[in-house]
Every structure is written in C-alpha cells, then in structure tokens.
Amino acid sequence: MTGTETPMLALDHVDFSYGASQPVLHDVSLSLGEGQTLGLVGESGAGKTSVLRLLLGLSQPTAGRVLFRGEPLRLSNRAQVRSLRREVQPVYQDPFSSLDPRMTVGASIAEPLRALGVSRARHAVDERVAELLTAVDLAPDAAARYPDAFSGGQRQRIAIARALAPRPKLLLADEPVSALDTSVRMHVIELFQRLAAQQGIGMLLVSHDLTIVSALCERMMVLQHGRVVEEGSTARLLGSPTEDYTARLVAAVPRLPAV
Template sequence: MTDAEGTTTSRESAPLLAADRVSFRYHHDAPVLHEIDLAVTAGESVGLVGESGAGKTTLLRVLLGLATPTGGRVLFDGAPLDRRDRAAMRLFRRAVQPVYQDPFSSLDPRVRVGDSIAEPIRSLGLRLDRAARADRVGELLRAVDLPADAASRYPDAFSGGQRQRVAIARALAPGPRLLLADEPVSALDTSVRMTVIELFQRLARERGIAMVLVSHDLTIVSALCARVAVLQSGRVVEEGPTRRVLSQPRHPYTAQLLKAVPRLPVA
C-alpha cells in the first residue's frame, strides 16, 4: 500500500490485516463485494454490520484466506496474501484465527475437548511435546474460564456457552494476533451471551488480540469494537468510531439499521 505522497508503506507501520479494493463474485453471479477497503491494526477491534446478504460473511472468508478476491487484494503485515504459498499461509493461520457462529457444529462430537484445542498446535507446526501441549491446553481452558479437567470430556458434556468457550480456546491455541469472529454469540441463549461478550473483552484487554466482529447486534458491536464498518449490498457505506457512527449516523442505511436491528441489553 502507498501513503498520501505515493511512497511505499513499511511493514512495521502497515495494518495487521487489510482489504485493499477487494471485490468478489461467486462464479458467474453478480458481484458480492465491491472494491472494499478495510484495515485492522494490531490490538484493534473492528465491527462489520449490515443486513443479511450485505456481504459480511463473504468478506470474512476473504480476509481468512478461504476465498481469493476476484479484484483487489488482501494484505497481511503489509504483504499480499498468496494462498498458493504454503509456508506463508501457515504463518498467516497462526496469526489469524476464526471463531464461528455455531459452537454445536464447530466442534467434532467424537473428539475430546483437549484434543480439539491441541489440533491447531499440531497442524500449524508449533513444536511442543505431549506434556507441553497438555500444559498449553490446560492454560487455554483456564483462560476461557473452564476447568483444566474439561480436556478429557466430549463436547456434548457442555452447554452452548461452554462449547463456544472451547471454540475460543482452540482459536487461541496457536497464539493469534487477530480473531475473525462471525456472529459468535448469536446461537447462544440470551442469558449466556453476556458472559461470552465479557470473555472477548477480557481477552482483548489482557492479550492485546485484535478482532474483526461480524454481528447483527449493534449493542454487541458497541461493547466490543472501537470502530465499525457498515456494509450495504457489498459496499462499505459508512465507517468510523463506533460511538460516533451509532449516535450520529451519516448514511441513511446506517440510520435504518439503528431503527431496525434488535439489540441485546448490555447494562
């Protein structure tokens, strides 16, 4: 990327992850994303909001390297993300981890929780022996407020909120710098959503992990994200500090969302 004077931006000052004029279409269908610019710096939390079909999840897939833009590029630490470069993608996977919407489907019911959490440690080439992996799993379970002995149990022994905590622990396993979370509390009961939101807040505060959060719930975005981007039909129509965007929207679509989208009380 270049600055306002046209000079090349160094990796040290570059965003952690950025979409640079990213467009995307599925096969011969109409474009889903239109020249999106979005950047996330180290330790920053950014919300993506918009109605169903706005392109939020597709953008998250592109940012995760699960789909290649049909226009523009994704930059990681200032360098273009190349899905064909296996070594570079392994480093990317260590640094950028997803948290999905449904904790019931994101965990294999046949695999013990401890093995599920340890899987990215093995698959991403982190060199820990069996004892060190077990210690790491125990530390991660404690980090998400679950007992270390949960490692020996299967997912069906846990509630929905506990399963999402397990999924978060697995995402934390390789020591990521950024979490990409797609509606991470929408499948949970209202009574447990706040506990998971508070967990995300604590992880951001204590570990300095950046986050991109897709959510229909603007109150959750306001609780977790300092900045928000509003998507409409695959375009970013408004972006800025969350407090300003939600209190003084400058685009009619944002104002419409504020009136129409259900919110979860956070007080």
Template sequence: MTAATPGEAQANAAPVVLAADRVSFSYGRGAEVLHDVSLALVPGESVGLVGESGAGKTSLLRLLLGLGAPTSGEIRFEGHALDRRDTRSMLAFRRAVQPVYQDPFSSLDPRMRVGDSVAEPLRSLGIAGGRTERAARVTELLESVGLPADAAERYPDAFSGGQRQRIAIARALAPEPRVILADEPVSALDTSVRMQVIELFQRLARERGIGLLLVSHDLTIVAALCRRIAVLEGGIIVEQGETRSVLTEPRHPYTRRLLDSVPRLP
C-alpha cells in the same frame, strides 16, 4: 511508497496485521457481492462489521480467512498481498489469523475430547511440542477462558452452548494468533450468557493484544465490544469509523435504518 487505503488510514497508523485493500468479489460470472471494500485490523483493536443478511459479510470474512481470492484488489497480511499458493507464507498466516464460528454446537467434533480439539491447531500448524508440553498448553488455554483443566478429558456434549463457545475460543487462541475473525459468535447463545462471552472477548483483546473482527447483524453487541465499526450494504462499506460516533451521529441513510430497527423498550 503507496498511499494508505481508507481502512488503513482509519487504523490511525498502527501496524496493520490484516487488511482488505479495495477488494471486489463475485461468485463465478455472477454479480459482484463485494465492491471496492477496504478494511484494516490492528493488534488490540476490535472492529465490528455489520449489515443485514446478504450484505456480503460472510463473503468478506471468507476472503479475510484466505478461503477465496478477490476478483480484484488484495487481501494483505503484514503488509504483503496474501498468496494462497505460497505454502510457507500461508502457514504463517494460519498461525496469525484464527476464526471463531457462529454455532458452537457444530464447530467442535463430538467424537474428540475437548483437549484434543483445543490442541488440534498446535499439531496441524507444526507447533505441537511434546505431549506434556501440549497438555500444559491446553490447561492454560482452558483456564484462560474460564474453564477447569479437567474439561480437557470430556466431550463437547457435556457442555452448554456458552461453554462450547469458550472451548472454540480456546482453540482459536492455541497458536497465539494476532487476529481473530469471529462470525456471529454469540448469536446462537442464550441471552443470559451472551454478555459473558462478549466480556471474554474484551478481556482477551486487552490482555493479549489480539485484533478482533466481529461480524454481526446485532448493533447492540457491536456497540458493547467494538471501538470501530464498518457498515456494509449491498457489498459496499457505506460508513466506517469510531463506533460511538457512527452510532450516535450516523451519516448514511442505511446506518440510520439499521439503528431504527434496533428494538427499544417503550
């Protein structure tokens, strides 16, 4: 039996669904953008990944989504190294790991009705069922994110940014994933609706037992949503642990600089 990775150890021995295990990555022959990164995601737990632009957050997210392969180390899914050449295992991976992207205005096809967009993962992942069954599933998904059933018949341009992000979340929930990887999911939204979407993520993680990785540069969002936090600087995780502990007693100078940059009322 191999020893637990640092990320797995911090998951408190819970069943790890998705993990980066000592992952390093570079684009072509360029310099490394990630170095020896370990991070674990378990059901029902929200983890924040924070760092400035260029820290490597997007690169790590792409690897965790199976959109690239590490230069060294492994992406592990349900305890096994992810093999992007294995069609069957990748189908199971796609069902279990779903993304929510930053921009709700570009993540939905403007030519598709909302119901078709939400149902698309059911068709593409081979879990479609009949038309009546799909329609019932779309209704349940839309209502679970606070939208009426008749939203399925409308097009994305009929909705606000916050509503579109709810639609994107409903689509991510369609295959009943075990993990959602969210890339700056509220940064494109008005301040007035950000907390509504954050509360939606909190409720879904709690009620459905979904693991959440929230990629963000905003420490206030992470503090509100995530129980654990990992701080990425220059492709290296310099600090990770319980969010409250890390943010109240940061050990690394970079974490302290991030905290000092958070605007405060005079």
C-alpha cells in the same frame, strides 16, 4: 495504530463474486492492525461473511488484493499461509457444529498446536490446553470430556480456547454469540472483552447485532449490498450516523448500551 504502521490484515479495493452472475462485494477496502477491534455490520446478504472468508484465505478476490502484513496474500505461498493461520484465527457462529463430536475437548484445542507446528511435545501441549481452559473459565479436567457434555455457551468458550491455542494476534469472529441463549451471551462477550484487555488480541467481529458491536468494537464499518456505505468510530456511527442506511440499522435496535 499510527499512519506509518503496516496493518496486519487489509482488503485493498476488493471485488468478489460467485461466478459472473453473483457479484457479492464491490470495491471494499478495510484494514486491521494488532490490538484493534472492528465491527462489520449490515443486513443478511450484505457480504459480511464473504469479507471474512477473504481475510482467512478461504476465498480469493475477483479484483483487488488481500494483504497480510503489507504483502499480497498468495495461497500458493505455503510459508505465508502458515503464518496467517498462526496469527489469525476464526471463531464461528455455531458452537454445536464447530467442534468434532468424536474428539475430546483437549484434542480439539490441541489440534492447531500440532497442525501449525507450534508445539508437539505432549507435556507442553497438555500444559497449554489446561492454561487455555482456565483462560475461558472452564476447569482443566474438561479436556478429557467430549463436546456433548457441554452447553452451547461452554462449547463456544471451548471454540475460543482452540482459536487462542497458537497465540494469534487477531480473531475473526462470525456472529460468535448469535446461536447462544440471551442468558449466556454476556458471559462470552465479557470473555472477549477480557482477552482484548489482558492479551491485546485484536478482533474483526462480523455481526448484525449492534449491541454486541458497541460492547466490543472501537471502530465500525457498514456494508450494504456488498459496498461500504459508512465507517468510523463505533460511538460516532451509533450516536450520529451520516448515512440513512446506518441510521435505519441503529433505529431498529430497541436499546443500546452507553458507548
């Protein structure tokens, strides 16, 4: 992204608190353009998930601004919020709670298509569901089954398919592989890599796991106690961090893949 392009999503000097006695974020700024990948890392309680909620329009900042395509995000603006929901989709941590057990896989994937007015024609919806299941390496006939028929890794791929349904430009992923067994994590990571390469989908990855960030993200931002302490290319931060806190995070990882 060049300096003249408007970021798709941004936080502009944002503070956030849960009431006066629970400050969470302090003067946080970040930007994310189409096709970009950013890893947001830090220890538990650093404020990572609060950043995600602000960008999704699920919380409002105490100070500062959330910007969507250069304009302040106003939750009272229905057209703007609908556009945000279509272009920015979340992928949550727990694949076992992110899918409604009463809905078939096909109905779950189709839900955002209908809710966001992307498509309501039955034939078009069914075609899109089959296309999405194939994209995440599941058979199209999985659409007729219920979530309890699938493993954790398969459920997470279904959740990713649902997020992809309205053809978003960005995925906001909150610890998307941390609830999965080690043996299936790499399959989901490879899926994210393929989506980025083939479809140009950008991603904000919230994680405490630097190995995942190194595999998926070009840039990295480090949060400590709700403040940005360091940011830059992932390779630079992992290879030669300038802040002690970042260095401690890197040192705590037994082995990192080459970046």
